[in-house]
Amino acid sequence: MNVEEIIKTNKDIPIETRTIIHLALVNNKVSEIMTCTLKPFGLSIQQFNVLRILRGQGKKPANLSTINDRMVTKMSNTTRLVDKLMAKGYVERNICPHNRRKVEIKITENGLKILEDIDGIKIETEKKIIQNFTNQELIKLNELLDKF
Amino acid sequence: MNVEEIIKTNKDIPIETRTIIHLALVNNKVSEIMTCTLKPFGLSIQQFNVLRILRGQGKKPANLSTINDRMVTKMSNTTRLVDKLMAKGYVERNICPHNRRKVEIKITENGLKILEDIDGIKIETEKKIIQNFTNQELIKLNELLDKF
């Protein structure tokens, strides 16, 4: 990936600015690839993220704020995200009996099934995305990203 | 920034997945900070990007596809982005006399003025974002990001 080529400039970009542009370009590329991978399954990245969180919960249901806390991109509207997943039959929602303000959201059998279908393809896609990296480089990259 | 802390997990995330999540988290953080910086000026990141591109053009006007080519995040709808900037008086749009399919978009005096107002603050914000990095580390990070 060449920053100057993508944004079609021949000017010298200061390293601070270049880094920030670079991050946005890489993130755009990665999320575009991920979106394409999930598209055949009718899921957005965020919806997929919610399903994975719910599977990670094991048997115990999650409420909306728990889901939101664990999301990579914390949207201000998990309600509507869960609505979409309900409509697709991948989650079920019930009012918590002990605290009627809360809702209990659980992944359904169908939800688990579609995740299983996606699992392998997702791993492949991730491998393709980082195919140019050695393990050492990935570790180094993660170290550097921690500095933000 | 600690990935596991932000998404509140105690599981071991494979390095490939962790890298991709890490990128998204960093990008979210950076764009949130940038959005806040621009908010007092009533501009979105994309609108600011368009104004900078137009200023970079010098005196010669740009058409929509040129702007789109040079944008960091290439949206499928530069028309409406330019509409917003027109409404604010920061750009002007005319039909190209030689090829009536094209439009010529130019930054106005007011557009240049608001960019001048933002310039310094933007540099400060960028410095703050990368404050934990040495110059060597920034260079290394850019090298690694090129591998995507």
Next chain:
DNA sequence: AAATTACATTTGTATATACAAATATTGTTT
């Protein structure tokens, strides 16, 4: 010159996101 193709932009539509306000429930204070 009429028909076809390519180009540049605009418009329509569905969905996504940000943010504020509203609703419902629970907990705490007086």
Next chain:
DNA sequence: AAACAATATTTGTATATACAAATGTAATTT
């Protein structure tokens, strides 16, 4: 217990984005 504050979620609204189709113009082919 009434009043108030805190919590969890939902709803409303404005704006943003993705994608496809439509429009208008220019270039090319027959």
